Amino acid sequence: MASENGRKNLAFYINPNIETPFNIIEKGGVRSKNINDVRNITFPKKLLLKIVPEDFIDPSAYDRQDYAKIHAGRFVYYDESDQGFYSQIYGYAVLKGSKISVEPLVEITKDKLRASIYYIPNKFGEYPSVEHIRQTFIETKLKGYLGDEKINYQIDDLKKQGKKLGILTIAKGVTPENGQIEHYILLKEVGKKVGKVLEGGRIDYKEQNAFTPVMKGEEILERKPLIQPKDGFDVLGNMIKGVYLGEKIFIPGRNLEESKEKLSFFTAAVNGVISIVDRKVSVDNKVVIRKDINLESGGNLDLEGSVEIYGNVKSGFEVKATGDIIIHGNVEDAVILAGNDIVIDNGVLGKEKARIKAGNNIVIRFAQNTHFYAGKNITVKESMIQCTVFAKNTVIIEGTVVGGEITGKHGVMVKVAGSDKGVETRLTAGVDPEVQRKIKDKEEEKKMLEGDYTEHLEDIKMQFGNQFLIDLKGFLSVLRGSRKIKFIEMLTKLGNLTKEVNRVKNEIVEVRKEIAF
Structure with a gap:
């Protein structure tokens, strides 16, 4: 701080009327910054203000005022030897009241992970050096200095672009690793x-x-x-x-x-x-559901493992499981498919679409208007009305069956069949409709292939005559060019058709073996 002396003045080497480095301009919704007065750009150890005699003359001084007590603010130091106030950093000098300070031209991002500095020349066209920038970084107590080399690189890049002003990144924080x-x-x-x-x-x-x-x-x-x-x-x-x-x-x-x-x-x-x-x-290989199967409960089921349902299966829904299906209620006009056994404590009240299929056994109390298929046995505790039933082993109906068709490959056991009202009830044993369907399909396939064979043979005869049937080797020896290629292609196709016919014949033989008990 300078001592008071009425015969002294204050010589300013900056514009003392500026209190902020930048002038904010808003145009068209866009905000921009303009430096207020480059006279106030200062570097470390540069003179800002000096207490001088009244007769002191220095053409480089910007202004001269009557003496008043002045305090050194941030980044300014007072030299008692020459009564001068000097900058500690590169920045912008401002006088506010009786305090002179230097504001660092540094901006810090909102997340505080990056610090940048404005690269602006002073009134003499001098730019801050890397040493000035480093000194500013140290005095402002920032952390994460990038280093002289990276700052020099940025300065060189500005020069290459022909820019007179710029912003340099001088410090970076370290993002935490979560x-x-x-x-x-x-x-x-x-x-x-x-x-x-x-x-x-x-x-x-x-x-x-x-x-x-x-x-x-x-x-x-x-x-x-x-x-x-x-x-x-x-x-x-x-x-x-x-x-x-x-x-x-x-x-x-x-x-x-x-x-x-x-x-x-x-x-x-x-x-x-x-x-x-x-x-x-x-992972449960058995799912327990304590409610009806309907839209509210989640709709259709398609599960790996087994399922036990303490409720009814409503019309239009499906329950599929690779294991057992146990239902403690009724099944309406629904579809139940199990890889193993199906047990229905009550019955099946089908209409048109009810279908019950098990890889092994089916056990129910009663059923009506339902299609049944079991890989082993079907057991009905009470009655069946107008059902279509097939079991690969035996069908056992402990009560009455009225209408429909009941088939058991190894037998049908019924307590009472038919009614006195003339409702047709058909019971069949010793046949397997599934095998019969396979045989029928294979016979139709064989017939179609044999037709193709005959038609293709006639086509060859029409184009090449019958001689190849008598002496194929001799016939081939006299053929030439494209005609020979065509004949070989047609003969190859005929051979393939023969193989297909023989394949289907063998498959029919294998399927017929399934009929044996």
Whole structure:
């Protein structure tokens, strides 16, 4: 601070009437900055203000005022020896009241991870050097200096572009690296869908896929390991803490095992469906449903494993499972398909579309207007009315059967069949309609192939005569050019048709073997 002396003046080497470096201009919604007065651009150790005698003359001084007490503000120091106020940094000098300061021409981004400095010449056209910029960085106590080389590179780039002004990046913070808690992520999509989109954009609301079926060996969970976070810092020196990401939403449950091929992966140990209870992810090979099968419950079911339903299956819906299907209610005009057994405690109240098919056995109490197929036995506890039934083994009806067609390959056992009202009831044993259909299809295929063979043979005769049937080798020896190529092509096709006819004949023989008991 200068001492008071009424015979002294203040010599300003800057414009003392400027209080801010930039003038903000807004035009057309766009804000821009203009430097107010380049006289106030200053460098380290540059004179800003001096206390001088009244008779002091210095043409380089910008202004001269009566003496007043002046204080050195930020980035300004006072030299007692010459009573001068000097800049400590490259920046913009301003006088506010009785305090002279130098404002660093530095801008810091909102996230505080980058600091830039305005590259502007002073009134003499002198630009700040890299040393000036480094000194400013040190005095302002910023962190993350880029280094002289990178700053020089930016300055050279401005010069190459012919720019007289610019902004240089001088410091960068370090972004933190987030870690993660050990947690599991579910690799399968679960949850009820609105429905299945059909051709034309229509939606089948019965196909909601309320359960997620999975196969043994399918990947269900992935374990994400614990990763420690790494802290960062901003250009002001503040630490930015890295955080732990991830949520402990899932943990492995029943029928999941660690994959031997892919570490950190858990696979299904059985075929089944995914169940999630209290964060625990399991694969159940038996699903228990304690409500009716309808739109509200999720629509049609198509499951790996078995299903047990404590309710009714409503008309128009389907239940499919690779294992057993156990239903403790009624089945209306619906479709039930099981890879193993089907047990229906009550009955099937079909109309036109009811279909019950099991890979093994079917056990029901009663049924009406329903198609049944069983890979083994069908057992009916009470009655059947107007049903079409086939069992690869035996059909057992412990009550009455009225109308329809009952077929058991190894037998049909019925307590009471038919009625006194003349309703036709057909019971058949010893035949397999499925085998008969296969034989019929194969016979039709053989007939078609034999027709093709005969037609192709006649075509060859028409083009080449009958001589090739008597002496094929001699006939080929006299053929030449394209005619010979054509004959060989037609003869090859005839041979292929012969192979196809023989193949179908052999298949018919094999299918007929299935008829044997």
